[in-house]
Amino acid sequence: MSDTLTKDEIQALLCPEGFFQTGIRGGTVWMRKDVSPDQLQQMLAHPQETLKETGKSKVSRLGHWVIKRRKSTGGSTALASLIRRETLRTPWYATHYLRGHGVRVPEPLAYVEYGFSGIVSSTAFVFQYLERCKDVESYLFDFIREGADVEAVSGFLSNLAQSINLVEKSGAWHSDLSGKNIYTGDGRVFYLIDLEAVDLKATYTQERRMKNHVQLYDSFCDALTDTLLFPFIKEMTPDSIDLRLWMPEVRRIQEERRARVEKHWEKYGAPEKINPLRALQRHQ
Numbered sequence: 674m675s676d677t678l679t680k681d682e683i684q685a686l687l688c689p690e691g692f693f694q695t696g697i698r699g700g701t702v703w704m705r706k707d708v709s710p711d712q713l714q715q716m717l718a719h720p721q722e723t724l725k726e727t728g729k730s731k732v733s734r735l736g737h738w739v740i741k742r743r744k745s746t747g748g749s750t751a752l753a754s755l756i757r758r759e760t761l762r763t764p765w766y767a768t769h770y771l772r773g774h775g776v777r778v779p780e781p782l783a784y785v786e787y788g789f790s791g792i793v794s795s796t797a798f799v800f801q802y803l804e805r806c807k808d809v810e811s812y813l814f815d816f817i818r819e820g821a822d823v824e825a826v827s828g829f830l831s832n833l834a835q836s837i838n839l840v841e842k843s844g845a846w847h848s849d850l851s852g853k854n855i856y857t858g859d860g861r862v863f864y865l866i867d868l869e870a871v872d873l874k875a876t877y878t879q880e881r882r883m884k885n886h887v888q889l890y891d892s893f894c895d896a897l898t899d900t901l902l903f904p905f906i907k908e909m910t911p912d913s914i915d916l917r918l919w920m921p922e923v924r925r926i927q928e929e930r931r932a933r934v935e936k937h938w939e940k941y942g943a944p945e946k947i948n949p950l951r952a953l954q955r956h957q
Contacts, residue, residue: 677874678766686766689773697785703765704783713783716740717797734802738782741798745788758786758793764868765798767845771871774843777836777864779803803856803864809833810852810892812860814949817896827901829860830893834908836863837885841909846875850885852892852948882910886919887926894927896953 678686687703688694694703697710704713721733721740730743741764745757765784772778780801788794807815816829833855840847847854847870854867865871875881886906893902899920906923907916938944 683766686769687762689769700785700787702783702785705781708782713785713799716799717785737802737804738799739779739802741800743796743798745793745795754792758791761786761793761796763871767868767871767873768800770873771840771843771845771865771868774839774845776839776843776845777862778868779864779866803858803866806856806858806864808853809855809857809863810948810950812857813852813893813896814953816860817953823901826897827904830897830901830905831908832861833857833863834905837889837909840865841877844874846872846877846881846885848872848881848884849888851888879914883919883922883926886910886923887930890923891927891930892948893950894924895948896950 691706692703693706694701695710696702697714702710702713704710716735716738717740719735721735723731723733724739725732729746730741732739732741734740743761745761762784765781768778768781782799782801783797784799785797786793787796813826813829817826821829836855837850840850847865847867849867849870854865854870856864856866886909890902890906893905903916903920906920910916910919
């Protein structure tokens with residue numbers, strides 16, 4: 674990230690207006706000015722509901738807030754430690770960068786780095802729990818089951834496309850822009866999550882655009898035909914691209930992607946949560 678952002682830009686994202694930096698037990702925190710370090714430490718120590726846990730991270734909920742803890746793993750050299758620290762900071766940087774460019778993301782509260790002498794052992798990122806929101810795959814599944822007609826679904830897709838276009842205009846790129854990483858509560862306002870996958874000030878190449886379009890197409894193609902998906906993709910595509918050539922390539926790569934995923938599931942087992950739209954017949 675330091676190759677694309679200046680030191681001043683990085684510092685502004687690390688401690689933006691309305692936030693301050695201070696030391697806490699075992700580490701350093703960047704947090705909102707209307708919260709005290711003692712309040713934050715009480716929150717972090719309070720029993721929480723575990724939402725997701727892997728070997729490297731744990732996501733839990735406490736009231737209106739989500740706490741995502743990550744472990745630092747990798748090489749022990751000074752350079753490796755510096756790179757790892759910047760990588761761990763990516764979602765914190767991305768949160769403030771995207772908010773500054775009009776892209777909605779969960780509201781940040783604090784970012785904690787635990788460690789000593791500049792070596793980060795673990796982190797904790799505290800951000801807003803999106804009340805009454807769900808990922809757009811689940812939202813569209815319920816929307817269709819509740820009787821949404823073609824016009825309503827088309828409106829939903831158009832709203833989503835406009836929201837995604839804001840990400841491109843910001844100069845950032847999200848490498849996993851599937852429906853599971855976009856949340857909404859009303860089909861009009863959308864929030865981007867999984868900000869570890871954000872590359873700031875990225876060159877939005879045709880390859881990156883194609884990857885995002887394939888991810889989105891794969892999220893919706895089980896339930897929606899190209900009658901709806903063609904205009905959706907078109908709304909996110911510049912006029913310089915010929916959709917007559919672009920869409921067949923989106924479909925081809927999506928089919929290859931789906932085949933790889935299903936082969937992986939056959940070998941290692943399917944995840945606990947699967948896109949519910951796979952169970953729906955196509956909505957004309």
